[in-house]
Amino acid sequence: MFTTPLYHFGKYCLMLKSTFSLPENRGMYWRETLRQMVSMGIGSLGIVIVISFFLGAVTTVQTAYQLVSPIVPLYVVAEIVRDSSILELSVTVICLVLAGKIGSNLASELGTMRISEQIDALEIMGVNSKAYLILPKILGALIAIPALVVTSCFITILGGYTITFFGGVLTPEQFIYGLHDKFVPFNVTFSLIKAFTFGFVISSISCYCGYYTDGGAFEIGNSSTNAVVWSCIFILAFDFLLAKIILSV
Amino acid sequence: MIEIKNIKKRFGANEVLKGISAKFEAGKTNLIIGTSGSGKTVTIKCMVGLYEVDSGEILYDGRNFSTMTLAERKVIRKEIGMLFQGGALFDSLNIEQNVMFPLNMFSTMTKKEKTDRVNFCLDRVNLSGKNKLSPSEISGGMKKRVGIARAIVMNPKYLFCDEPNSGLDPQTSLVVDQLIKEITQEFQITTIINTHDMNSVLEIGDHVVFLWKGLKDWEGSGREVLTATNPELNEFIFASKFLKEIKNRTF
Numbered sequence: 370m371f372t373t374p375l376y377h378f379g380k381y382c383l384m385l386k387s388t389f390s391l392p393e394n395r396g397m398y399w400r401e402t403l404r405q406m407v408s409m410g411i412g413s414l415g416i417v418i419v420i421s422f423f424l425g426a427v428t429t430v431q432t433a434y435q436l437v438s439p440i441v442p443l444y445v446v447a448e449i450v451r452d453s454s455i456l457e458l459s460v461t462v463i464c465l466v467l468a469g470k471i472g473s474n475l476a477s478e479l480g481t482m483r484i485s486e487q488i489d490a491l492e493i494m495g496v497n498s499k500a501y502l503i504l505p506k507i508l509g510a511l512i513a514i515p516a517l518v519v520t521s522c523f524i525t526i527l528g529g530y531t532i533t534f535f536g537g538v539l540t541p542e543q544f545i546y547g548l549h550d551k552f553v554p555f556n557v558t559f560s561l562i563k564a565f566t567f568g569f570v571i572s573s574i575s576c577y578c579g580y581y582t583d584g585g586a587f588e589i590g591n592s593s594t595n596a597v598v599w600s601c602i603f604i605l606a607f608d609f610l611l612a613k614i615i616l617s618v
Numbered sequence: 619m620i621e622i623k624n625i626k627k628r629f630g631a632n633e634v635l636k637g638i639s640a641k642f643e644a645g646k647t648n649l650i651i652g653t654s655g656s657g658k659t660v661t662i663k664c665m666v667g668l669y670e671v672d673s674g675e676i677l678y679d680g681r682n683f684s685t686m687t688l689a690e691r692k693v694i695r696k697e698i699g700m701l702f703q704g705g706a707l708f709d710s711l712n713i714e715q716n717v718m719f720p721l722n723m724f725s726t727m728t729k730k731e732k733t734d735r736v737n738f739c740l741d742r743v744n745l746s747g748k749n750k751l752s753p754s755e756i757s758g759g760m761k762k763r764v765g766i767a768r769a770i771v772m773n774p775k776y777l778f779c780d781e782p783n784s785g786l787d788p789q790t791s792l793v794v795d796q797l798i799k800e801i802t803q804e805f806q807i808t809t810i811i812n813t814h815d816m817n818s819v820l821e822i823g824d825h826v827v828f829l830w831k832g833l834k835d836w837e838g839s840g841r842e843v844l845t846a847t848n849p850e851l852n853e854f855i856f857a858s859k860f861l862k863e864i865k866n867r868t869f
Binding site: 394489494496 | 700703704707719720723778
């Protein structure tokens with residue numbers, strides 16, 4: 370019962386060990402890292418903007434709906450939108466979305482390379498295929514995903530702010546006041562720590578699932594599904610762990 | 619020269635290679651033939667190190683590949699070119715970038731020297747001027763030829779071809795076969811080809827090894843397969859009723 374998870378954990382650690390080894394040609398790795406950053410960052414920008422905007426708008430409306438009390442000032446709605454977007458919505462929710470988009474993409478790309486013998490071709494040339502294929506993807510994710518999370522934070526708050534012009538929930542002035550009130554800068558640091566962690570989780574788990582694909586088209590589909598499912602599970606697990614370790618102090 | 623000595627390979631309970639020994643000389647096209655499941659692909663993958671042998675030795679000009687460390691193997695791997703069944707071209711790169719990939723990774727050539735070398739190799743496989751096409755824009759036969767160009771770009775001492783004719787029409791197969799033979803003789807490469815194709819055996823088989831159920835069952839030249847008395851080889855070569863009739867009439 371416990372041997373399969375241990376087997377995969379061991380194999381995952383060995384993969385990471387090979388991945389973080391000295392590259393044969395730094396220029397080639399750097400170009401590949403840039404390509405991955407563009408593919409992940411620019412490629413996911415559209416969906417992140419759309420989701421973040423509506424997350425902000427919906428959170429604003431629903432928070433105002435729940436805070437019907439004469440003793441709670443309306444600008445508190447903006448405080449809640451700000452903190453929930455920085456601490457959770459723009460990090461965890463967006464990373465769950467990115468696990469679906471980027472994770473499945475990485476797993477299917479590597480899976481296809483595996484079954485079409487492209488990975489074997491790299492190995493026979495004497496290239497460390499794990500380092501060449503996986504390292505740029507992890508580095509790309511470590512840069513692109515936190516950047517997307519920061520973008521998402523701004524867009525989520527912008528979504529909430531925009532709704533104040535149309536919804537009649539609270540005034541734009543109240544929203545701006547609430548955004549500045551009781552702002553804790555450490556929340557941004559915590560959000561970035563989570564973004565880096567989730568970036569690593571998404572890229573490394575998805576690459577693991579894709580790199581060790583064995584079979585054909587059906588198995589590539591399975592690898593993509595596994596990449597998304599396991600990335601989501603570990604994102605939620607690390608979300609809890611980081612909150613417990615860092616915020617409970 | 620490549621020599622394999624009594625190599626064995628098992629996957630779980632299934633012993634695929636049961637002790638194969640053979641010598642493959644430089645400047646000759648060495649063919650490994652056999653029915654599906656006889657161990658041809660596993661033999662080649664063991665020889666290039668994609669699979670580890672359970673026992674036995676693989677010697678590259680006397681250098682024992684099976685006992686080498688990963689770092690030592692990297693040196694040999696830079697002397698190996700391999701043509702895969704489907705070409706195994708990198709989808710994200712165009713033809714020129716695919717052929718240039720090993721040079722970019724390992725050589726210290728200038729950009730112009732690399733481009734000249736790539737153009738020379740593409741010209742050698744009759745693909746001049748196709749540099750900027752992507753793998754999805756070319757035919758199966760062209761992919762094989764790009765695969766050959768990529769395999770020879772680093773001036774390999776050893777060339778492995780896994781079913782170079784699969785999925786090709788007879789005419790294109792002949793073109794690919796002749797190309798491999800010419801390159802082998804021109805650059806004195808030790809070439810090992812894993813094939814089912816009888817045209818290849820007869821056209822370019824300088825040395826043929828027939829595998830049967832994980833063992834070497836017969837060895838000889840391409841022409842000798844027609845007159846061999848080995849029953850398994852005859853069953854493989856003259857599989858159809860038509861060919862059996864021709865054999866009975868001719869020999």
